Amino acid sequence: MEQREIDRLGRSVSAIGLGTWQLGADWGDVDGDSAVAVLQAAADGGVTFFDTADVYGDGRSEQTIGRFLREGGADGITVATKMGRRAQPHESEQYTLENFRAWTDRSRANLGVDRLDLVQLHCPPTPVFSTDAVYDRLDALVDEGAIAAYGVSVETRAEALEAIARPGVSSVQIILNMMRMGPLEEVLPAAREAGVGIIVRVPLASGLLSGRYDENTTFAPNDHRTFNRDGQAFDVGETFAGVPFATGLEAVRRLVPLAPAGATMAQFALRWVIDQPGVSTVIPGARSPEQAKANAAAADLEPLSADVLAAVEEVYRDVVAPEVAGRW
């Protein structure tokens, strides 16, 4: 597996990582043993970067990773967690040093580590991005040894650029996929220039880009693909990348024939992400060991040709861009 250096993190991470929201909650049910098997399959495939959050299953995702690390699952794994969303209400006033200490203490206990490798603010309220004191508090956590580094998970391109401009920020997590191309223009070049890692989430548009869904596909009631279709629970852009389901299906039908021989649609979509200059790692969410293994193998595909990249962009421009109209 190709490893990519993140300058500001002082570490290398696998080009294909693993997202572990699925191992916590909100994606139907995944039991504890299956969750550990997903982590093992990813590590066996060369994945060295796991993304989690303190709120995924209220700590269940972190605890599963902790169990995996304790049981000696693999060496050299970087675990990135997130904090902020435990705040009720989720407002910028909650981003205090006291709360930061409490949240990181809980994540350290869940993961069973003294120091967290990377903590990302979990899509914080917009005012947080311009608050100097928040970055000072994060620097204090580094000085105290609770965390090795910090980053930010963002919703918008403007937020990404604001975070990249902060010298202490090591990474920015953002949505990028064949149906979400906005970050290619300014965000990725700026991150590259600054040595900030780009962690790409929702690379499969919540599974739409696997090419397995059709007009009759349904999801479990406790799956956000049922309950957040219109942004009822959190930002609508997090579910199917904010693309209306029927539009997504139409785009995928045009993308499938472009996939390289021997690659699945999901692998093609992941290869597309890691072929974008500036991407450090992509974190597909896997619900089974088979998915985790197949996703890791996408790094073995040849980089996509200029013709294929242009054809993918044409589908985006024709089908998706008119629907998302500058939003993303």
Ligand SMILES: NC(=O)c1ccc[n+]([C@@H]2O[C@H](COP(=O)([O-])OP(=O)(O)OC[C@H]3O[C@@H](n4cnc5c(N)ncnc54)[C@H](OP(=O)(O)O)[C@@H]3O)[C@@H](O)[C@H]2O)c1
């Ligand atoms: N605010 C934030 O910071 C934030 C928000 C969202 C996500 N994330 C992170 O990003 C990670 C990835 O995003 P995501 O999980 O939302 O979306 P995603 O990776 O775009 O989609 C995940 C879904 O894709 C399908 N899939 C995965 N691998 C597959 C394969 N090999 N073949 C066929 N289908 C496959 C599965 O769908 P089925 O269920 O149909 O099998 C899976 O549930 C999360 O786990 C989380 O760590 C962070």
